């Protein structure tokens with residue numbers, strides 16, 4: 297059943313998102329940084345998409361896990377996807393957060409109340425919102441495709 301936007305995200309669903317993000321991090325292509333990252337997106341329709349970071353010998357061409365997951369979701373469902381929650385995880389026992397570029401990418405598809413689940417120090421589960429990570433975000437106006 298699709299998830300209503302107003303519906304509270306249960307502790308079980310939070311855990312599932314963190315687990316999926318950790319699982320997909322196993323696929324990370326990160327021969328340069330060795331920082332293996334995974335992301336799991338919960339969309340407002342209740343579907344979940346995952347992605348991992350994909351690096352490149354030309355370092356700045358690297359795609360973050362969050363960006364890979366967004367690309368998968370849009371490719372599968374089209375341009376109207378909306379985010380409800382995003383979990384990030386890494387296999388390096390490190391605290392990590394969506395980077396600045398990912399905050400902007402996520403804000404393209406989500407409002408300020410998108411739940412962000414991330415690992416704090418010692419892999420302690422922590423959470424915040426997209427609005428807290430990227431206040432006063434610059435957003436465009438979505439124009440319906442013809």
Ligand SMILES: O=c1ccn([C@H]2C[C@H](O)[C@@H](CO)O2)c(=O)[nH]1
Nearest residue numbers: 329331333349360361394395398
């Ligand atoms: O939000 C982030 C931040 C970093 N990385 C990746 C990019 C690079 O491959 C590695 C080290 O920065 O972590 C992500 O996947 N998501």
Ligand SMILES: [Zn+2]
Nearest residue numbers: 360394395398
């Ligand atoms: Zn990033």
